[in-house]
Amino acid sequence: MPLPKIKMPNFSGAMSSLEGLLKAKTPPLIGVEISSSAVKMVELSDSGNKMYRIERYAIEPLPKDSVVEGNINNLDAVGEAVKRCHGRLGGGIRNAAIALPNASVITKKILVPAGLNEEEIESQVETEANQYIPFSLDEVNLDFQVVGPAPGSEEDVEVMIAASRKEKVEDRVAAAEVAGLKAVVVDVDLLAAQAAFELIESQLPDKGVDQNIAIIDVGASFTTVNVLRNGQSIYLREQPFGGGQLTQEIQDKFGLSREEAEVAKRSGGLPDNYETDVLNPFLDTFGLEVARALQFFFTSTQHNQVNHIVLSGGCSSLPGVDAAVAQRTQVNTLVANPFANMALSSKVRPKNLQQDAPSLMVACGLALRRFDA
Secondary structure (H helix, E strand, O other): OOOOOEOOOOOOOHHHOHHHHHOOOOOOOEEEEEOOOEEEEEEEEEEEOOEEEEEEEEEEEOOOOOEEOOEEOOHHHHHHHHHHHHHHHOOOOOEEEEEEOHHHEEEEEEEEEOOOOHHHHHHHHHHHHHHHOOOOHHHEEEEEEEEEEOOOOOOEEEEEEEEEEHHHHHHHHHHHHHOOOEEEEEEEHHHHHHHHHOOOHHHOHHHHOOOEEEEEEEOOOOEEEEEEEOOEEEEEEEEOOOOHHHHHHHHHHHOOOHHHHHHHHHHOOOOOOHHHHHHHHHHHHHHHHHHHHHHHHHHHOOOOOOOEEEEEOHHHHOOOHHHHHHHHHOOEEEEOOOOOOOEEOOOOOHHHHHHHHHHHHHHHHHHHHHHOO
16 A cells, blocks of 8 residues: 655645635544554544534553654554544544654755746755755655745745655554554644644734744653744754653652553542642753753754743643743743634533643644645
8 A cells, every 4th residue: 555645734824824724625534643652633623613623532541662752662552552542532534644753754944946836846855855864765755845935035935845764654554554544644743733833822922923932842751842933943852851750750659550650640639748749849840841941942043032831742731830830931831722712522521621632732733634725
């Protein structure tokens, strides 16, 4: 079976216009994220009045070490988790948008002369890709997307190239196929999260225009710092800090298994000293890690200010995390919820969605691919 290409989102304004998005009549699909700790699925629909509706979502934990640093180590275990998650989701949609982890994808912006047709751009992309990709183009899945006019040059346009080794795509596609899903779109975690962020921008003062906004995504093992300005990434960095550290501390302190600690972290029920002995020190460390990440941004770019911090990932729903980060950084901080202005189907419980929303950024961004023009 031929592999789906990496299909990049349309950067040329479609994602910034709900009206433009909702005119599309693409087949229904679900967004499927395979992170290092869980499989997450989201289904969105058009509710009319230029609004989305979240129809359903599901989260299924992954066995330990089945995905390590973005690589699928145990395809059978991951495939079965995808199958369980899809069964829990319900609804019967088999088309899926999946994503590759950031580390598996090489992205590069290049300049090409304005006025080229798609075939001419493709030819130039392949020539440029040969310079930046450290393996044969026969071994990769490659895609490109015109971003827009090049800053400071009326004669050129910016084009984003994305490339990944074919086996990285094959693993994700195979995991989806175990559940009977067909991967019709292959995206990148980072770009999917940025698509979901565009639903959050409206919650910011002046909708975030001409402001530096740091999206801090806390995974199980790594935290990704992505600073956006006017919808474009101006800084990207990963650092080794994640929610798995809190899980481990809960295990060590209270003698729980990893699975028990994960459940307790989300649902509560821990002894009274959990907050003072475990949670609060972790939140303080988290705040320090974010402050350190911003210092890296300031020292390695010409920028010296971040206007807003948006927290995503499972740890972002911990009580007090936004206040801890704001205190350490002195920057306005909010917890990501791309579903805040969406209608909810009767199958979605608002309280549960509020808790889970920060960890569903990538899956939400993937589900938005249903509305690509």
